[in-house]
Amino acid sequence: MKILIVEDEQQLANSIQTYLTGNDFVCEWAANAKSAFDKITTYEYDCILLDLMLPDGNGFEILKELKRQNKTDGVIIISAKETLETRIEGFNLGADDYLTKPFHLSELLVRIQALIRRKNFKGSNIVSFNEIEINILSKTVGINNTPIDFTKKEIDLLLYLVGNKNKVLSKSAIAEHLSGDMADMLDNHDFVYAHIKNLKKKLNEAGSGDYIKTVYGLGYKWQHD
Amino acid sequence: MKILIVEDEQQLANSIQTYLTGNDFVCEWAANAKSAFDKITTYEYDCILLDLMLPDGNGFEILKELKRQNKTDGVIIISAKETLETRIEGFNLGADDYLTKPFHLSELLVRIQALIRRKNFKGSNIVSFNEIEINILSKTVGINNTPIDFTKKEIDLLLYLVGNKNKVLSKSAIAEHLSGDMADMLDNHDFVYAHIKNLKKKLNEAGSGDYIKTVYGLGYKWQHD
């Protein structure tokens, strides 16, 4: 895990570096905007800690450049400015997190770890489980190395169930999950029956039967070891 | 805006209260778990600041009670404990945010404001704009007081455009927004054309023409004052 620290105060940069190195990260340091520019265009980092106030330029310029290069994933802004505006501008430019100075190093560590977890999950397009292998991007599922086509909603449902294995998920929870953003509550959730049925059917045909259990009155669960 | 401060250190509670009152919030203070219990079952708060370590009980107990009462929306945990575990447990119990002591009061304010914005946006199902009024729940849109039916994706697109008025949104950004979770990048985004066309058509028929401008080579924008 490689981290770039863009920060002009040497004291702070040093203590961050020491702390992170002690937690198995590899750190590099850029003390000004120019140096930061050079590094981000040349190397790849898992995470960039970006101070907004630099001696030779504004951190937002760097953020814009990162956005142009499509590398905003993994940026944590570190700033003493704490107005809502700068915060919002940071997020709009694609930063992932925002930390106001002064902060605890442990707080920083937690956020870096959370960010890397998010990033990895987002980056990897394969989720596998027993004889089942799901490729989220291509919307295909392999069962015992035979490819099966599922629709987007079917994969979504499958992942939701698998991700909560041995836990009962209510019909309304599933409905909310599948329908994405818009909240429901008073809506019709019967389409869940249809998706459950289709998913069960396709799994059966592929030989992966009986993972999905109906729990009468409560919902469904993915049952397994 | 009413805020409950659950915190046993009087010094801290006082300074929070003073600061927030100065920023147009109404504050109440609970110095222990028992008092907090009484208040949350009796009154409604827009936001609850919850210290985890209290003289007569653990803050998690209060959080559980809030969950049981379905009032977890608006809880910010304030704690000196800063392990990943307590943090995760807090989020699992439905807390909205987590702040480690010591913190800046301005940081707290920003978070409260962000939280209340989220909460309001989530709670309200009506978004209105000029002669257009959108009810997210019923998936209906009124234009000049005439109801028009849009599909879910059409409303989604409409809201996305309106929410970014006068900003150009690229085709791929729109595609990503509409398709929900799954990341694309290398995928076909032509379905955006279809939705844009349908939306334009329905808006036109309702007499609200010409808000959506095509910006050649860049995307689309909702143009307005």
Next chain:
DNA sequence: CTTCTACAATTAGAATTTTCATCGTGCGAA
């Protein structure tokens, strides 16, 4: 001004998602 190219609009149709009506089944009460 004409041509060329890349992007956008349009249309029809395929695939998916959702709704609706009907039927089957588990579980509690008599």
Next chain:
DNA sequence: TTCGCACGATGAAAATTCTAATTGTAGAAG
């Protein structure tokens, strides 16, 4: 055990979303 009822399953139709093929057009280049 049998009945009744609420919940789940099913199949087919309706609605929506997405794809694919075609046509139209803005803007750059000659």
